[in-house]
Amino acid sequence: MIHIEVLARQFECGDTVIGSCAWAVEKAPRSVRVMLEYYTEGRGDEDRRAVATKNLTATEEGDASFEFKLPTGGPVSYNGDLIRVIWQVRVLCDLPWASDSEETAVITVRAPHDPTVDPDYSPFEPPVA
């Protein structure tokens, strides 16, 4: 069982994603990693990229905090005609001789905007995971 806690769910490019995770798996994992990544869904084949990864202590039970900086140059969360871009924090326990155990927490990444000019700025809502 893996649990992820992210302090906020909406971010702008360049913001820092802060949170914590806890895990308890049935056997000692080869590795435990938490990563900030985006992937695509839709008509095209999947593109996936982890923009930041933190290796955690590979124990059967544990918890850790993480702090990742989102890239200033995007991409942003997007829900279009052919393409969806989904940002998430993913914790992955690589278990020997068993299916990996993982958990994700979806976040929204938007372009930085001026709240006084665009108070209701909400361009793209990513699909609910």
Next chain:
Amino acid sequence: MAEMQPYDARKRVKAKDSSGSPWLGIGFGAAIALPFVFMGLWYIGVAVAAITGLLVARGAWANKTWGEVGVTLPGSAVMMGETFVAEMRTVGGESPDGYAVDATLVCREAATYRSGTDKTTAHSKVHLATCTVADRSHDGGVAADLEVSIPRSGPPSMKLGSNNKIEWYIEVQLRAPGVPDISRRFDVRVRPIVFGASQ
């Protein structure tokens, strides 16, 4: 009264086989049809070559008439919600009588997927807007200011990997009576920041 004999299929087959080889008929038919097949292929080849030649000649004529088309953007990238003026200018061409300049801002999704051994790219235009064009003709060419407005809520340019991307571009079309039209595409990089936001 004669006794009715049961039907024997073997006899019938034997009787048919004795009438001659069917390969003779097929060979004769092929010999007659083959010249027509070759003639048909030749006509198709000539038609394809003629159409290709016409298109190439038309393209060369258009290039000679209009010259090189260029667009100068205010910077290497623009912001979401930004309105700017891009300068369009032709070099090494003419300004034919009655010419017109059209410019369209396009945002397009491109998604590539593999199907068997083939790769196919699907496109969808998610934003399409006509730009305001102000003519600024110059000697020996066409020039115009294109007012371009990137929407605040539009997506920025995104290259997400080898399969998916979102691109912005200006499509410029030059038209004149009696001259082939010409269409050129100029990429615009839209940064993921809304105009007015602190950077």
